[in-house]
Structures are given as C-alpha cells and as structure tokens.
Amino acid sequence: MSEAGTIETESKPAPHKKKRAFPSTYTILAGVTVAVWLAAFVIPPGAYDMDDKGHPIAGSYHRLSDVKGFGARVRDLFLAPVNGLYGIQDGKTGQVAPDVDGSLYGAAAVFLFVLAVGAFITVAFATGALDSGIGRLAYKLRDQSYLLIVGIMVVFALAGTVEGFAEETLGFYALLVPLTLALGYDRMTAVGAIIAGAGIGVLCSTVNPFATGTASSAAGVALGDGIVLRLAMLVALTAVTVAYVVWYGRRVKADPDKSLSGWQPGDRDVKAHEHEPDPMTKRQVGVVWLVGLTFAFMIFAVIPWGTVVNGQGAKPFAWELGWSFSELTALFLVGAVVVGLAGGLGEGKMSENIGKGFSDFVGAGIVIVLARGVTVIMNNTQITSTVLHALEGVVSGTSSAVFAVAVFLVNVPLAFLIPSTSGHATLAMPIMAPLADFAHVPRSLVVTGWQSASGWANLVTPTTAVVTGGIALAKVRYDRYVRFVAPLMGILFVLICVFLAIAAWIG
Template sequence: MSTEAPAPAPADPGPAPGPAGPRRGFRFPSAFTVLVAVTVVVWGLTFVIPAGRYDTKDGAPVPGTYHAVAPVQDFWSRLKDLFLSPVNGLYGVTDAHSGLTAPGGSGAFFGAAGVFLFVLAVGAFITVTLRTGALTSGVSRLATRLRRHRTLLLVVLLTLFSLGGTTYGMAEETLGFYGIVVPLVLNLGYDRMVGATVVMVGAGVGTLASTVNPFATGVASDSAGIGTGDGIVLRLLMWAVLTALAAAYVVRYANRVHADPSRSLVPPADGDGGPDAEEAAPLTARQRVVLVVFAATFAFMIFAVIPWTDLHVPFLPTLGWYFPELAALFVVAAIVVGLVAGLGEKGTADAIVAGAGDFIGAAMIIMLARGVTVIMNNASVTDTILNGLHSVVSGTSSGVFAVLMFLVNMPLAFLVPSSSGHAALAMPILAPLADFAGVGRALVVTAYQSASGWVNLVTPTSAVVMGGLALAKVRYDRYLRFMAPLMGVLLVAIAGFMALGAVLD
C-alpha cells in the first residue's frame, strides 16, 4: 500500500567506496517476503509437527479432547498445497467429509475473497474522497479557524487523526497532511516534533484502539469467526482513554517547547519560523457534501455491524451486515462521492480503479496469510500447535491470559507490520485459545490489534513511520526519545484494559 521514503543523504559521504562498489545497508524485507518465507517454513514444519485433532462442538474445539491422528496427505499432496496456497487463501473450499481445503468443490467456503473485495472497496472509496480535495481542505480550514486556540487545535487535530485510525486504519493517507500540519504548528510557536506527532501518534493510537477498522478489527474478527461489532464497548473505552493520554502527552511537550524553545528535541530546519501561513480556502458546497457523505458512510458501517440486540438496545435494528454488504456500501459511496464532487463518470471510474490498485497490496497480504492457515489445516497440525499453546497458558487467570495474548502478538507485529496480514495469520490459532480460557474471542482480537498498533507506532519497518518523519524533517532517534515515555504509559494502560476486559467478559 505504500513505498518507503528515500533516506536523506548523509552529511559526510566518507571515504570513496572500493572496487567492489558501495555497500548497501540491510533493509528489512517487505510483508510479502515475510509471508512467503513463513509459508515455506510452515510447510516444512508440517513434516515435523505431529498431526492431531480436537473434537469440536458448534465449530469450536472442546478442551481436553486433543488426540493424535494419522496424516491424510502424502508428500505430493502437500507440495500441491504449497503451490496452491495463495489460491486457497482467496477462494478455497473445505470439504465436509475429508476436512481438506482446495479450490472448487463443495463444502464450507474458507478463502478470504469477501475480505479481499472489501479491502479493495474501501481503497476505492478513500481514494475517490481524497481526489475531491475535501479532506485536505476540511483539515486546513479547521486548523485556520482554531489557530488562536493553540491547545484546543492540537487536541482537535490529534483526535481527528485518531478517529481516522480507529474507523478505517488511517496510515498511508496521513502522509499528505504533514505539509499542512507542520507549517501550522511552527507558526504557532511549536516545533516539528509537535507537527509530526499530532499526525503520527494521533492516527497510530486510533489504529491501536481500532473499533471497526476493517484492516485490523474486521479481518481479525473474520479470522476468529466472530462479528466485527463483538467487543466494541471495550474498544470504544480504550479509544477514548488512550487518545486522551496521547493528546495530553503531546500537549505537555508542546507547551514546554512554546515556553522555552531550547527544550525542543528537534533543532530548527531551514525555512522554519517564516511568515504566517496563508488563510485556507473556504470549502465549496460540493466539498461540504462530500465530507457529510464520507462521515455518514463510516457512521452507517458502524451502525450496520454492531449487534444492538446483544447490547440490549432493542429500539435499534441489528442489521448483521458483513463483508459482502459492506463492500457494496463502500462501492456505492465511492460512486456517490465522485459524482457529487463533479469528478464525472470517467474521473470517478479512474479514481475507483486507482484506489483499488493502491490497496491491492493489503488485500494480497490477507490472501497469502490465509493460505498459510490452509497448509496447517490440511496437514492437521493447527490443533497440535493450539494444544501446545494451551499447555502454556493453562491454569492462568483470564486476566493473565488476556495480557499474555497481548505480549505474544508483539513479535508477530514486528515481523508482519501489515495489521491485516498479522490478523489473518495469527487469529485462526490464537482465537480458539479464548474458548479454553473461558473468555470471548473478541478479547483476543482486541489484544492482537493493540499489540500490532503499539509496535507500529515506532517500528522502523513501517513506511508510514519513516516516511512521515522524513516529511516532517524529524530524526528517527529523536522521535524514539520523544516516544519512549508514551510507549511505556500505553503499554501499562493496554495491559490494564486487557485485564479489565477479561473481568467484564
């Protein structure tokens, strides 16, 4: 979905390279490469890990029923599984009698085709909206109006970016806002760190506490076999508290720098401290309608996925929408936005195609990760791994179990920075552990996305982090110094929410 920003040229080029040419530094592989490597490694491990099964009831494994089984596949069948794993990950079907997943045939659909199409639809909708200029103009206009209320402006901007993170996983889209926010905060007497973190920390904390983010909550819930709205009350509480903590931390630093610029972590760059920014152009009538449609689409998505009946809200109907309906919603909304904004038939169609193309990477990562699950299931090793994890967490209280799920997902988040890929890879194994611990699977989903979001606030493997810092002209080491206390606060707060969720579940 994104490309890494080029690294800035070093101040001192050093000695001339030898005959062998310049040495290239290590670059962490992309999520695609990591998942392909995981696929091959997991395939190889299926020849080592014993095959086994749990008895199931209503589709869930029954604790204490694990038993060894004879492998049902020979070497050539497993080699074919490896070859077809991406295809199986997209539209594999699980046979009711053999339990094997393969393209075609009859049985339960196992592939991620529904999620795949939904991701493309969301990408189309977001790209069409961005092309109208409404989002950029709206943020710029809001910033201009609140310029005289410095603290309020920082809180409002950070909250807006956090809303983007919690609803649709705002990430690469933030890169277009640094050119607006950084000059604004500089003219208010702050430094570049404030501009960078209002955008990056705001969107990052929102994604960490995703409520209905389709790329985190949606994919993970689908992989865990639950609805996107399950567990939303705890996640809403997390979002409100963690966003408030992040805003308070950024505002505290900003006020300190405003009072004493020598306490800034970022030295001034060329061009800082120039004349006041120009007044933002007013929103056109079309752009106002676009913003209303944009907000209304996400609001309706939230309404459509929440099980109101389960929350004891009888006066609101439970629509029970899932990925097919939501994909259609975003496609229709993209068309409406394009036509309302005056993009025309060709402009709207081009933007939809471009948006789907921009998000095809995330969709393919989901497909690859689901293919890994097919390999494990066909080799009958998924339950063996589940049994091993169960032995580790057995005997722990539900609160300790929830915190352990958060910690287990941290190294996975570093290896697979894509939240959707991480979800599709980990949830089929981790979610059933909740059944053994006596807690809802939604808590495991919340633990996963919290770990993924926490790591992705600072990971150098993220193009969003490194690209954003490059645009804001903030050094990575200075950013880590700024973030260290906040990361500790967030870690403790998330662990507390995990324990609270287990108690309330």
C-alpha cells in the same frame, strides 16, 4: 540543484558501503508462510473432540495420522496466495482449497472492500473537496493539533470495544494520513492513531460480540460478567495509548529527524496554511458531507445493535442492518459514483479515477491475501490444536493470580496463530474456562485474559489485515512500525498483567 546537493557533489566521496534494506511486507509474509509450512513438518497434527455446539472438549485432544503427503503439502504452499484470496473450506474435512464445496475462507471480501475504498477516496480527492477540507481543518487545529489524534483514537477505541472495529479502519488511511501530514506529523502518527486506537478498544472489549460475546458464550458465562474490570482496563489503557501516540507525534513535530516512518517525497510539503485558506464552495461542502456520511453509515451498518443493547443472543432490531464486507464494498462503489457526480466529474474522469483507486490500493489488498494464506497452511496441516494442547498444561495447578496472568501469556502465541478473535475464542475458551474452576477464579477472568492476549498480539502480528494492510496503505515499513509500537506493547503488557493479577486476588 539545491545548495545541500551542490555541497555533497563537491565533497570527497566516502567509501561506498552497500546498505542492506529491510525486506518489504511481501517478503516478510512470504518468509512467514514458508516458516509455518516447515514448522508443520515438525509439529504433529492433532484435534479435539467437539461438542454439539462445535466447541472442543477439554481432555479430548488426540493425535491425528499425518495423511498429507509431501506432494499435498507442496501444493498447499504453492496455492497459499490463491487460497488466501478465494479458498473454500470443505464442510466435511475442514480443508481449504480453491476447488471444493463449502464456505469462503479466503480474504476475497476484505480484498474487494479495500479496492472499493480506494476507488471512493480517489474519486473524492479528484473533486478537490477533500484537499480543501483537510486544509481548512488543519488550519483550525494548527495550534491544538493533538486534539485530532485524541479524538480519532477515542472514537476508534469506543467502536473497537463495542463491535470489534478493526478491518473497517482500512478505509480511513487515505483521509487521515494527509491530514496528519498537514498538521506537521508523520505517517507513523496516523498509523499509531488508527491501529492502536481501534486495537486498544478491541483489547479491552466490553460488549464486542465477536470477541467478548463469542468467548463468554464458549466459557458459559454472561456477556456482562467481568465488565467492570474490562471498563477499568478500557479507561486506563486507552489513556496510556493515547498519551503515547500524542507524545510520539509531538516529538516528531518538534524534530522531524526523529520520525520512525521516514518521509515520502512531498510529505513535508503538506503543511497547514499560515493564513486561512479560501472558503469552500457549496459543491465542495456537499462532497465532504457525502464522504463523512458514508463513513458514518458504514459504522452504523456493521454494529450489531441488538446484541450491544440487550446482550449476547438477543434478536436484532428491525432497523438493524447487520452489514458485512460484501455490502460495504457495494456501498463504497456506489458512493464513488455519487461523490463523482456531486463533485462535477464527468464520466470519463470519474471512470479514470475509479481505476486509479483500484490500482493504488491493490498492493494493500495483496498483503491481506498473503496474510490469510498463512492461516490456510496452519488449518490444512491441523497443527493449531497441538499447540493449544501443549499450552493447556501451563495454566494448570497454579495460584489464582499466577493463573490469570498465565492465561494471558499462553494465549499470546495462539493469537499469532489465529488472528481471528472469534476463531481463537471458539477454540481456546472451552479448554481454558473449566481450568478457572480449579484455580478458584471467575470464568469471566479467563475471558478477559484471553481477549487481552488476542488484542495485544494483534497490535503487531503480521498475519492480520489490520496491521499489514494498514501499514501498506500508509506506506510504512513493518520493521519501523514494530520499533514504534514495541515500547507501547511493553507498557500495555505490564498493565494487563497487573490488572489480571489484582482481579484474581480480589476474586
């Protein structure tokens, strides 16, 4: 027993008070699910008429008769996790259920992607190559470790602004958490670098086809309209976000007791070597290269290069892959086998570690499924359009500067209701964009205000896989993540409003 442990044993025990623990992420999501389900009894269902492109028509909102009985609502609540995994959206009614014909609405693709990444990373660590590589990189960066944080965040921000790099970041936690720990930081530093890094890029999307592209198309403006403002926001807000995470990391490194995430057993035993570690073997170097190339190929495969280079609606290049989670899942499963063979693992050990990777990452996958189940309930009760209609009047009849800020503000609650950027844009833009004409501001400013709200809210909303899945992989509690990100969100909130107001005033 340690000396500290001996002192605690011999001292007079203080009156015991049972400390109430903060609920787990599973409990939080279960509570959100029930709360949304209950709210649907109060919020009446409604809908907008749609044009031939599937966009809602301004002024066409109408109430719907509540045809869902209590039994059907209970069934929706009961099946929410199932629908969150493999629920199908009926092409005619729009309802989501596990036993209808239509398109996949559940998060099965993302769920399997997370498991595949878990298998890939676990096999890679089993070879010993990543441990050795992380040790050597930590040694080289021991005096300038902040450069790692800066580099990660800038790269993720660029990927976010170009192609909406978000869920793909889930694959990086198993690599970056051990590395940040080895450099003396905590788990929250890694979470901040990943979520805030990619998130600020999505918030300031420039040519992201899933955010800016979808919204610009729905608003009837070109993808490049407003890009100067968005570039200025990208530079300023990324600098602020990087500075905030670096400040927090240095603060924790100087005083570990100030860590907001706390320390898991063994976290503080992972340190950068004071003396240079042994050189890596050729086999280990080969495994590290395979891991790095796999992640680089993933980024290449998901970027819509034709749209990025030539604008919205452009044809994809012949060499463009256009992969999604199905192909990426296969990539990491095949990669796990290749890395295992390259690392000298036998069939038995490779199979064992693939199974271990599945089991280690399944918790994060379930969190993603539960979050998707919440959106299923909102979809099936048809309350989202009613909320949009209630907010529609808030932005009408205001000055240009107030209007620009109001667009941002009213889209924040919508972003919580609709974590999908493309879904949010398709619903909100046809309603919000025409209002810009009456406020005498460019429609592109509405696009910027909308995507700022969506990106800002998705830094913290518990119904998005990026947040709940990320913190689950990093083993960080949601309440502590909120404490970490809240000051940053406050700073970003003010900066976004200032940028939008100035842009509206300039015209």
